[in-house]
Amino acid sequence: MLDRIRIVLVQTFHPGNIGASARAMKTMGLSDLVLVAPRQFPDEEATRLAAGATDLVEHCRVVDSLSEAIGDCVQVIGASARLRSLPLPCYHAPDRMAAELWQRLPEGPVAIVFGRERYGLTNDEIGHCTHQLNIPANPDYGVLNLSQAVQIVAYEAFRQSRAEGGLAQAPRANGPYPTVEQLEYFYDHLHRALDSAGFLTQPHARTEAHLRALFTRAEPSRKELSILRGVLNALEGSNRSE
Structure with a gap:
């Protein structure tokens, strides 16, 4: 390992x-x-x-x-x-x-x-x-x-x-961690969704930096990250239909 x-x-x-x-x-x-x-x-x-x-x-x-x-x-x-x-x-x-x-x-x-x-x-x-x-x-x-x-x-x-005798523990029960690349795709998606919703109106508020810190502390699994992206897709679809 x-x-x-x-x-x-x-x-x-x-x-x-x-x-x-x-x-x-x-x-x-x-x-x-x-x-x-x-x-x-x-x-x-x-x-x-x-x-x-x-x-x-x-x-x-x-x-x-x-x-x-x-x-x-x-x-x-x-x-x-x-x-x-x-x-x-x-x-x-x-x-x-x-x-x-x-x-x-x-x-x-x-x-x-x-x-x-x-x-x-x-x-x-x-x-x-x-x-x-x-x-x-x-x-x-x-x-x-x-x-x-x-x-x-x-x-x-x-x-x-x-x-550990050279062995690592088994993967955690709620699924594997996402890669950094997968997290970056999520953050890009989050930015697009927040921007299209008109949420990012104060460029100096560091809103996205705070959100990145929040999700970093939460350590979502790959499955949880997929669910979050599904939520963003649904919100984007709702904004387009209005």
Whole structure:
């Protein structure tokens, strides 16, 4: 199941951090590395710092946007030291995060997203995640190097795999989680329905951001999401007939 845990690095500035992160992953049995618009890659420094994990660097996937990196995932955890004004469900301990993500792995990949070395993930990028992760550290100097943060997460995932004997729990009773791509289709549909109903009349009210946060906390199953889209279709049909 460790091969279903995806590490996503967004716009990494120093190529050496890519190699060091790959090494951190391989020591703990992780192998799925995706780079989003890295500043400089491929690069000899990335290969050098990967040491014995050069295969992860050579076979990693490079994409242009975060959406491309996470579309097929059933959970996306954004590692961030800052809590946003519309907070997502947040893990304040990596071991708890590992225990919960392990329950989702039977249904599909889980991505853990790390931002830029200088300022992390943007608000928009956090908005594409389903959860946040905050790694506790010294409050007087809580600065973790990118590869150090990856190492902590990878270790907790590996430790969880040993506790579970390598097996994930059975899918939840009320159905599988939707992928991020399926959620985005729903949010697009919700936007169209609200817009056609004349509900989105205050552009600065952040109505849609609040609704996204609500549905993220609710964690609807694929079946529940299908029902919600059916409701939106019915409302749109009602608006057209008036």
